[in-house]
């Protein structure tokens with residue numbers, strides 16, 4: 251007898267089909283046609299307005315514990331993830347103290363996370379000047395790849411790489427066929443741009459011009475080509491970099507790229523001056539740029555949509571002064587990604603299958619999470635009962651984020667996460683997150 255059988259419209263290969271998903275031992279053991287009799291200890295039939303999706307995979311989350319747990323911690327972040335239908339997240343190596351730059355720091359992070367996670371959690375490692383030459387040891391401990399900055403990261407303990415250091419790091423990562431994920435803004439272009447101070451949003455965007463992204467991506471692609479390294483461009487905001495990426499891919503450079511819900515659902519024109527809850531780096535740009543990002547997604551030129559959930563305490567967002575120069579840069583959206591994307595996609599005539607490909611299948615493939623990202627026999631039974639026509643108004647008080655600062659307050663969104671199963675166990679029921687943290691700490695298996 252199976253453990254669980256869920257019957258209803260199931261999203262597979264981009265389409266909804268009436269089916270029975272059979273779960274045994276935490277994994278999907280079979281997907282049977284509707285009407286098939288299945289012996290199961292627990293049977294669930296989805297409500298008439300629900301569909302079953304694979305759990306989302308968010309490979310860009312800053313949890314910040316230990317060290318800056320007051321910004322966000324494992325319990326609060328993974329509760330928010332679960333409530334938003336995200337069943338796997340991969341934590342960024344910076345903003346926690348210590349940053350995840352060596353095996354001892356990774357062990358410290360794992361101890362902080364152990365027993366607190368409501369979803370499965372993996373870790374990225376950090377490539378900083380002091381960790382070069384020692385990256386392999388961290389890869390052997392199961393990080394999913396390495397993150398580096400080329401500009402000031404915002405925290406002193408995570409230094410950027412200069413061009414020569416990036417070259418060395420890419421050669422090193424290539425030597426064990428690892429993955430380098432890059433915050434791509436160019437320090438020289440930023441240094442030449444006007445400085446940002448005060449509440450003007452246009453002033454802030456002017457201080458982080460698209461040329462900074464384009465130059466950094468161009469330089470990265472050159473070095474990735476020379477070193478044969480697999481690279482990934484984080485949080486692409488500048489659509490003018492897309493032709494560079496397309497050309498490099500056509501030339502055989504192993505490069506993938508992600509963007510984020512805030513670049514796809516917001517635009518510079520609608521950011522009021524002084525509203526630093528919209529500040530992130532690179533910045534949210536104009537509406538024409540946003541539309542170009544959507545076209546690239548639909549064309550398959552962008553591989554994944556992930557949150558870049560990067561909160562801070564309320565005081566560091568400087569909502570009091572509205573000063574874009576001194577406010578922490580980061581948009582918190584872990585719990586809202588799916589309804590944000592679904593609301594915007596549907597207005598553009600884009601189906602749920604595409605959204606799931608960008609937010610589950612794509613990120614799982616990027617990180618090499620072979621057991622995640624689809625409802626297929628053999629994969630983990632990470633499943634979401636989603637009501638695509640339900641709508642709600644974003645109320646910051648209902649967010650599980652530790653600091654419920656959000657640029658989406660008051661927005662009406664379509665799509666509700668009702669129930670979530672993680673490896674076959676229900677972690678969200680009727681929209682409420684279960685008290686037991688059932689998530690596991692996962693590691694990259696290197697073959």
Ligand SMILES: [Zn+2]
Pocket residue numbers: 310312342558559560
């Ligand atoms: Zn980030």
